[in-house]
Amino acid sequence: MKGFKTIVALVAMLLMGFNAKADHDQVITYNQLPAAAQTLLKQHFANKVPLIVTMDWDDYTIVYESGEKVEFDKQGNWKEFDCKTSQVPTALIPEQIKAHVRATFPGTAIIDLDRNRRGYEIKLNNGLDIEYTRDFRVVDIDD
Numbered sequence: 001m002k003g004f005k006t007i008v009a010l011v012a013m014l015l016m017g018f019n020a021k022a023d024h025d026q027v028i029t030y031n032q033l034p035a036a037a038q039t040l041l042k043q044h045f046a047n048k049v050p051l052i053v054t055m056d057w058d059d060y061t062i063v064y065e066s067g068e069k070v071e072f073d074k075q076g077n078w079k080e081f082d083c084k085t086s087q088v089p090t091a092l093i094p095e096q097i098k099a100h101v102r103a104t105f106p107g108t109a110i111i112d113l114d115r116n117r118r119g120y121e122i123k124l125n126n127g128l129d130i131e132y133t134r135d136f137r138v139v140d141i142d143d
Helices: 002-022 035-044 095-104
Strands: 050-055 059-064 069-073 078-082 110-115 119-124 129-133 138-142
Touching (some): 095 110, 095 119, 095 129
Antiparallel strands (some): 059 069, 069 078, 110 119, 129 138
């Protein structure tokens, strides 16, 4: 029984250590971002004031004073634009998604755009969430 308790305690400590590392964000300067990320931000968020720039083991996050948040992977490829107080710059939205939203939900704006392994997820200013495959087929609409 003593050996079992020791193993459980070791596993618990290992898991706690892994979670602490996974949640560890390091504050960095804007100039420490990958060049691709800096270029995109200068083109599309130049009029925004960065509040904090962080890095963790798999991505970079920039939070602006106005509330927008942008995430990049380690290579500087965008992962997410979260623009709750405005809208995602239209030049950053894939054409197929823009066309679908214009045709199906006229008068709405995309306020969140997320790119992941499976495809894309967007949030509209009317509260709808839409999920697309990598080839831009709609797989889910949720309110």
